[in-house]
Amino acid sequence: MxxxxxxxxxxxxxxxxxxxxxxxxxxxxxxxxxxxxxxxxxxxxxxxxxxxxxxxxxxxxxxxxxxxxxxxxxxxxxxxxxxxxxxxxxxIAMVFQDPSSTLNPVFTVGHQLIDVIRTHWRCSRGKARERAQEVLAQVGFPDPAARMKAYPGELSGGLKQRISIALALACKxxxxxxxxxxxxxxxxxxxxxxxxxxxxxxxxxxxxxxxxxxxxxxxxxxxxxxxxxxxxxxxxxxxxxxxxxxxxxxxxxxxxxxxxxxxxxxxxxxxxxxxxxxxxxxxxxxxxxxxxxxxxxxxxxxxxxxxxxxxxxxxxxxxxxxxxxxxxxxxxx
Missing domain, CATH: 3.40.50.300 (P-loop containing nucleotide triphosphate hydrolases)
Structure with a gap:
């Protein structure tokens, strides 16, 4: 290889x-x-x-x-x-040890994902939302649209880490x-x-x-x-x-x-x-x-x-x- x-x-x-x-x-x-x-x-x-x-x-x-x-x-x-x-x-993306320190507690999961995607891809907000829901499904969330509305503080440690992985994978x-x-x-x-x-x-x-x-x-x-x-x-x-x-x-x-x-x-x-x-x-x-x-x-x-x-x-x-x-x-x- x-x-x-x-x-x-x-x-x-x-x-x-x-x-x-x-x-x-x-x-x-x-x-x-x-x-x-x-x-x-x-x-x-x-x-x-x-x-x-x-x-x-x-x-x-x-x-x-x-x-x-x-x-x-x-x-x-x-x-x-x-x-x-x-x-x-x-x-090259990174998943850190403590998702609580890397996820912003005052913004929803969807806001943070859309922001990352639009920063790198320069796409419309609608396209970014589609990609955000796609990557949330990839990391195992059964209802991505509902999860987009959640704040990090509402999630367990394991779910926060899944969100961190989704953020890392958002731009492929x-x-x-x-x-x-x-x-x-x-x-x-x-x-x-x-x-x-x-x-x-x-x-x-x-x-x-x-x-x-x-x-x-x-x-x-x-x-x-x-x-x-x-x-x-x-x-x-x-x-x-x-x-x-x-x-x-x-x-x-x-x-x-x-x-x-x-x-x-x-x-x-x-x-x-x-x-x-x-x-x-x-x-x-x-x-x-x-x-x-x-x-x-x-x-x-x-x-x-x-x-x-x-x-x-x-x-x-x-x-x-x-x-x-x-x-x-x-x-x-």
């Missing part, structure tokens, strides 16, 4: 203690048409900042220091602000970025939203960048996984290869910490010791070295690892894996 979106050596910096500290450091990945890429990691891993950078929405005082974001071959980082306004929401984007879009929902509603996104992706043909801290969600929606740690990509590959044969100790830790049907009731889940280092305080060497149970002394603490192939389309940035060729599940005790 040819790449619809290519991210090359992206670096995002924030000022910290009088110097520039990298929140995202050298991240690269590709997204094909009709594909879902899950970006996985703990809070502070750089997931959201990476995706904000794709649309040049990094909050100040942060800045995109280097790299390229190629959408259909054109670098979005080189486009003017007016050109980017047409891309945002029109070609090529890429939809879901930034922790299921985090604030209970488990049953979370499953409904994931299934809705998967079905709409298959029916409408758009691509998804699905940001999540829950690696257990990825097989239900993603084709491939990119694992980030402290702003660095540490593993990437097809979803089943990564989940069945993880190569990086951090990926293994995320998998062990995820609850499953086989988890024993009343028994605490394993955790990864420590926390992601604060911005600008990453130790020398491999990013994960301070928390890694299988670090190679004299190497992991001195040099950052390069990529090692782990299978077709599967790669791992880990000194231990490069030496042993051993899957991470045999290392962590």
């Amino acid at each position: 040819s790449a619809l979106l290519q991210v090359e050596d992206l670096r995002v910096e924030f000022p910290r203690g009088g110097r520039a500290a990298a929140a995202v450091d050298g991240v690269s990945f590709e997204l094909a048409a009709g594909e879902c890429l899950a970006i996985v990691g703990e809070s502070g891993s750089g997931k959201s900042i990476t995706c904000q950078a794709l649309m040049r929405l990094v909050p100040e005082p942060g800045r995109i220091a280097s790299g390229r974001v190629l959408f259909e071959g054109e670098d979005l980082l080189q486009r003017s602000e007016s050109e980017l306004r047409r891309v945002r929401g029109g070609e 984007p090529r890429v939809v970025i879901c930034d922790e879009a299921t985090t604030n929902l209970d488990v049953s509603i979370q499953a409904q939203i994931v299934e809705l996104l998967r079905r709409l992706k298959d029916e409408l043909g758009f691509s998804i960048v699905f940001i999540t801290h829950d690696i257990g969600l990825t097989p239900h929606i993603a084709d491939r996984i990119l694992v980030l740690y402290a702003g660095h990509a540490v593993e990437e590959g097809p979803v089943r290869q990564v989940l069945d044969s993880p190569g990086h100790p951090y990926t293994v830790g995320l998998l062990h910490a995820a609850p499953s049907l086989s988890s024993e009731r009343g028994v605490a889940l394993p955790t990864i010791p420590g926390t992601v280092p604060p911005l600008g305080e990453l130790p020398p060497g491999a990013p994960f070295v301070s928390r890694c149970p299988v670090a190679v002394a004299g190497e992991c603490d001195t040099a950052e690892p390069g990529w090692t192939a782990a299978g077709p389309g599967h790669r791992v940035a880990c000194h231990r894996f490069a030496h042993d060729g051993t899957k991470g599940t045999t290392w962590v005790r």
